[in-house]
Amino acid sequence: MATTVFMEALSPTMEEGRLVKWHKREGDAVKVGDTLAEVETDKAIMDLQARADGMLRQVSVAEGQTVPVGKEIAVIVAPGETVGAAPVAPAPAATTGSGKREAGNVATAPAPPPVAVAAIPAPTTADAAPIKASPLARRIAKEAGVDLKRLTGSGPGGRVIRRDLEGVAVGREAAPVAVPAPAATFPVSRVPSPERTGAPYEDVPLTQIRKTIAKRLAASLGPVPHYFLTTEVDMERAAEAREALNRELGDEGRISFNDIVVKAAALALTRHRACNAWFQDDHIRYWNEVHVGVAVAVEDGLITPVIRHADRKSLREIGLETHDLAQRARNRRLRPEEYTGSTFSVSNLGMFDIDQFTAVINPPEAAILAVGSVAQKPVVADGAILARRRMRLTLSCDHRVIDGATGAVFLKTLKQMLENPLAMLL
Amino acid sequence: MPTLTYRDALNQALREEMQRDPGVFLMGEEVGVYQGAYKVSRGLLEEFGPMRVVDTPIAELGFAGVGVGAAMAGLRPVVEFMTWNFAVLALDQIVNSAAKILYESGGQVPIPIVFRGPNGAALQLAAQHSQAWESWLAHIPGLKVVAPATPADAKGLLKAAIRDDNPVIVLEGEMLYNTKGDVPEGEHVVPIGKADVKRAGTDVTLICHSKTVVPALKAAEQLQEQGVSAEVVDLRSLRPMDEESLVASVVKTNRCVVAEEGWPHCGIGAQVVDIIQREAFDSLDAPVLRVTQADVPMPYNKQLERAAKPSAEKIVAAARRVCYLD
Numbered sequence: 196m197a198t199t200v201f202m203e204a205l206s207p208t209m210e211e212g213r214l215v216k217w218h219k220r221e222g223d224a225v226k227v228g229d230t231l232a233e234v235e236t237d238k239a240i241m242d243l244q245a246r247a248d249g250m251l252r253q254v255s256v257a258e259g260q261t262v263p264v265g266k267e268i269a270v271i272v273a274p275g276e277t278v279g280a281a282p283v284a285p286a287p288a289a290t291t292g293s294g295k296r297e298a299g300n301v302a303t304a305p306a307p308p309p310v311a312v313a314a315i316p317a318p319t320t321a322d323a324a325p326i327k328a329s330p331l332a333r334r335i336a337k338e339a340g341v342d343l344k345r346l347t348g349s350g351p352g353g354r355v356i357r358r359d360l361e362g363v364a365v366g367r368e369a370a371p372v373a374v375p376a377p378a379a380t381f382p383v384s385r386v387p388s389p390e391r392t393g394a395p396y397e398d399v400p401l402t403q404i405r406k407t408i409a410k411r412l413a414a415s416l417g418p419v420p421h422y423f424l425t426t427e428v429d430m431e432r433a434a435e436a437r438e439a440l441n442r443e444l445g446d447e448g449r450i451s452f453n454d455i456v457v458k459a460a461a462l463a464l465t466r467h468r469a470c471n472a473w474f475q476d477d478h479i480r481y482w483n484e485v486h487v488g489v490a491v492a493v494e495d496g497l498i499t500p501v502i503r504h505a506d507r508k509s510l511r512e513i514g515l516e517t518h519d520l521a522q523r524a525r526n527r528r529l530r531p532e533e534y535t536g537s538t539f540s541v542s543n544l545g546m547f548d549i550d551q552f553t554a555v556i557n558p559p560e561a562a563i564l565a566v567g568s569v570a571q572k573p574v575v576a577d578g579a580i581l582a583r584r585r586m587r588l589t590l591s592c593d594h595r596v597i598d599g600a601t602g603a604v605f606l607k608t609l610k611q612m613l614e615n616p617l618a619m620l621l
Numbered sequence: 622m623p624t625l626t627y628r629d630a631l632n633q634a635l636r637e638e639m640q641r642d643p644g645v646f647l648m649g650e651e652v653g654v655y656q657g658a659y660k661v662s663r664g665l666l667e668e669f670g671p672m673r674v675v676d677t678p679i680a681e682l683g684f685a686g687v688g689v690g691a692a693m694a695g696l697r698p699v700v701e702f703m704t705w706n707f708a709v710l711a712l713d714q715i716v717n718s719a720a721k722i723l724y725e726s727g728g729q730v731p732i733p734i735v736f737r738g739p740n741g742a743a744l745q746l747a748a749q750h751s752q753a754w755e756s757w758l759a760h761i762p763g764l765k766v767v768a769p770a771t772p773a774d775a776k777g778l779l780k781a782a783i784r785d786d787n788p789v790i791v792l793e794g795e796m797l798y799n800t801k802g803d804v805p806e807g808e809h810v811v812p813i814g815k816a817d818v819k820r821a822g823t824d825v826t827l828i829c830h831s832k833t834v835v836p837a838l839k840a841a842e843q844l845q846e847q848g849v850s851a852e853v854v855d856l857r858s859l860r861p862m863d864e865e866s867l868v869a870s871v872v873k874t875n876r877c878v879v880a881e882e883g884w885p886h887c888g889i890g891a892q893v894v895d896i897i898q899r900e901a902f903d904s905l906d907a908p909v910l911r912v913t914q915a916d917v918p919m920p921y922n923k924q925l926e927r928a929a930k931p932s933a934e935k936i937v938a939a940a941r942r943v944c945y946l947d
Contacts, residue, residue, distance in 0.1 A: 329905060329906045329907060330902050330903050330905045330906075331903065333903075334904075350907070356907065
């Protein structure tokens with residue numbers, strides 16, 4: 196019995212997927228659970244797994260092609276089952292039970308001929324030869340989702356070594372020998388460089404993540420009635436505490452200002468449940484748990500991995516977890532459960548010297564905190580001018596959930612905690 | 622901290638341990654009246670008398686056996702061999718008696734003995750007197766083997782060896798006796814089984830012990846000038862071996878060169894490579910290379926001897942290869 200392989204919804208919001216790479220090829224034997232292909236969803240690159248044992252046939256989507264969820268992309272034929280030379284419409288109805296997915300397979304419309312042969316060349320001898328790569332290079336490539344076959348090895352006999360993966364694996368490990376560390380720590384978006392072409396403009400198709408960002412943010416700023424509250428926080432004590440903690444930690448990690456803000460916001464939310472809420476069409480869900488989304492810039496977009504139960508985690512735990520999530524976000528290796536379910540979000544552009552900004556709410560959340568840079572500013576205290584480290588916070592609120600005064604008292608609590616970090620222990 | 626020579630650091634360790642424990646005594650060729658072929662036992666006969674600083678005949682198997690017997694009877698002998706080349710004659714007592722008795726007595730008879738003396742080549746002592754024996758000795762279950770490279774480690778490891786209830790081999794070096802270094806006074810005991818990072822680095826790990834620590838450090842200096850940051854890890858203890866420290870360093874640097882005085886075949890470096898390929902496989906960016914003595918009896922000719930020995934230049938060349946610079 197043939198089993199159709201569909202483009203599956205591999206993230207909660209995925210509507211179409213780009214086939215990044217086939218792991219199995221036409222004619223390969225596959226077992227349930229084997230990775231058939233890597234698929235770029237709207238958020239990450241995920242594995243598409245086999246749901247039947249057998250042989251992969253009628254591969255109809257080429258690497259790089261984008262197809263909607265539900266489209267059949269191959270067939271797994273049972274062991275021993277023969278498939279005629281002419282394309283045979285698979286009979287998925289019995290195996291899937293999904294009405295939506297049957298559409299393309301009814302007999303009235305002949306199934307499109309498989310493009311498999313043209314799109315996916317049979318492995319040549321060169322392809323089949325084992326790839327020479329150091330164990331470290333293999334590990335980095337695997338973690339970064341890089342196909343070693345696409346790289347040219349600079350080691351002896353064409354061995355792929357770590358330096359060949361420089362720039363491919365973002366933010367991993369120390370710089371190699373005699374090669375200066377890359378200066379850019381933050382991924383930059385894929386804007387075409389003007390000198391490449393003389394054309395007056397260039398159309399760049401939207402990537403999955405850009406499409407999602409466009410859709411979700413337009414669904415926020417338009418329909419969600421935003422308003423913004425800004426306050427300036429004295430960060431002298433927090434900065435001193437941070438320096439002391441980092442001295443204490445030594446090599447065991449670093450606490451960032453962002454970690455402190457996340458922790459303080461999480462604690463402040465436990466006291467102001469009104470700001471830890473989701474707007475749902477006919478009700479408001481006030482959360483008792485605090486899950487803070489932390490916006491992370493990734494190549495060509497952003498994503499908000501979630502620090503779960505941030506109110507109950509230590510600064511060190513928050514720091515380590517944020518670091519790990521951000522790293523994997525940049526490598527596009529987050530699992531869906533790691534970037535969904537936040538109850539409140541924090542966006543920080545302080546590292547870019549942004550003084551203050553307004554962030555767009557991540558629906559259905561009711562608020563998002565925009566964090567500016569920590570910088571020395573003149574402050575008048577007791578009639579004298581002092582230099583103090585200050586930071587601006589801007590809270591974007593959904594007026595359907597949070598009224599002005601409600602947002603303001605939350606922000607006040609947050610400010611007090613940051614100005615007197617010991618208060619977090621209360 | 623006082624600066625001492627390696628020989629005086631060993632002398633201090635012996636003196637302090639003999640003062641601390643009346644069961645500790647020294648035995649060997651020329652250790653008493655002549656105060657040691659390399660003057661390690663200077664002043665000890667005078668201070669402790671002929672019952673505790675015993676000159677022996679030239680009969681390595683015999684006095685090693687006397688030592689094992691004394692250890693069985695509850696004393697803590699330190700047996701000095703004029704060199705480990707001569708100790709080959711005593712291997713039956715070391716391997717078949719000292720290393721086995723605790724096991725064969727069902728754990729009833731510990732052998733708290735130290736066998737010590739210079740190991741490996743000096744200068745132009747020719748094939749029979751220029752051999753590094755550590756892989757022979759570290760091969761044996763029942764023995765512990767240490768090989769200090771600095772005066773401080775010499776003192777600390779000899780003290781640890783004397784206090785250990787097992788037979789411990791202490792490998793010294795004729796070319797090390799005159800080297801100087803800071804040595805902590807009094808109670809300075811270096812635990813057996815702990816490697817030591819002699820220089821921190823990020824690009825390649827140079828694993829060495831005993832005399833090869835010197836060329837490894839020199840190699841690290843030269844590599845630094847070439848833009849390569851080398852980490853020098855001194856094994857110090859060859860059995861047990863500090864797997865954790867070796868692996869931690871290679872996980873950090875992703876590349877490794879192992880240097881030793883012995884021959885390549887079945888050497889200490891082979892054991893190190895075994896650990897690294899097994900425990901740090903996914904961190905390796907290049908095969909581990911070894912720098913050893915050439916696989917020949919040591920030549921007497923000065924130029925050939927130099928060519929046969931491991932050197933800073935050879936370590937630099939190997940390090941550049943694992944960094945894919947050459």
